[in-house]
Amino acid sequence: MAVRHTLNLWRQELGEAPDSVWQQTELHVLILADNGLTVLPPEIGQLHQLNTLDLGHNALTSVPEELGRLTGLSGCLYLHDNQLTQLPDCLGNLARLRYLNVGENSLTALPESIGGMSGLIELRAQHNRLTTLPDAIGRLRSLRELWLRGNAIEHLPTSAADLHELRHLDLRENSLHAVPESLAGLPRLRQIDLRSNHLGHLPDWLALMPSLEKLDLRWNEVDPSLPLISELERRGCVVLT
Incomplete structure (x- = not known):
């Protein structure tokens, strides 16, 4: 059985994720929820083996285009309870993703590229605009x-x-x-x-x-x-x- 590498940094009051996180390219699950994060670096695109990514309950105002490189995401992507006003077109690259939560933001529209997320089983976009x-x-x-x-x-x-x-x-x-x-x-x-x-x-x-x-x-x-x-x-x- 393959080993699943998980890094759980939930509610650590980080403010900013340490650079060492983006160097752990073997990660399958990364949890950075509830840390007051305001920005994500482009280095997030290096985590090619990620299956699940939790960025919920932060203060993100945008998502980097490099997120679209994580084409191995086939579990869950949590972006809920942030300050997002729009989602990048790169999300359409995540064709294997099964669960997407973008609720509790300030989105006025979902991108047309969302149609590329053909593996989605559940989409949560509650409490937006x-x-x-x-x-x-x-x-x-x-x-x-x-x-x-x-x-x-x-x-x-x-x-x-x-x-x-x-x-x-x-x-x-x-x-x-x-x-x-x-x-x-x-x-x-x-x-x-x-x-x-x-x-x-x-x-x-x-x-x-x-x-x-x-x-x-x-x-x-x-x-x-x-x-x-x-x-x-x-x-x-x-x-x-």
Whole structure:
């Protein structure tokens, strides 16, 4: 069994990662979370064997392009709870990555290059300033979970209809006035969280979604006596109003 090299520097009050970190090119897991980091050096691109990288809970305002050299990342990349206003296009090089967390930042958009992250199974972008997603989101054909809570999303692109593996969609606390039509044909979508939007109408196609098990509509203006809701409940879907 291969030895997995891990360096855990969680909550060490570093302020800046020591140069010796970037010289450990055998690392598979690097944890630098909660250290008050404000910048990452380009030398991070030397860690070609990294599988998982945790940079969450810092004060990063940008991510270096050299991050895109870490094409061996096939586990998790944590960038949540920083001060990022945009993500670099180089993230699209991480085609093997399975989990990406960019929540709790100040992102107003996700880059089109995110479509290159074809291995993603879970994407978390909650609590940012997103109003929509890039068209390239539809290229994430392996995506099973999409977390978008606490943004300002008004609609989803039509390409979201290509997310055929999607099981869980969290759109709580956004600016939706209608249930996104691009969800209509998603065959494996089981749970949709639409709490705290501006919904007043439900489309009839919701009753035709073959795998829907839970639909959360609380804190909207939806009439709980709608026949559609009764139909969903009749076939076993839990509807919360």
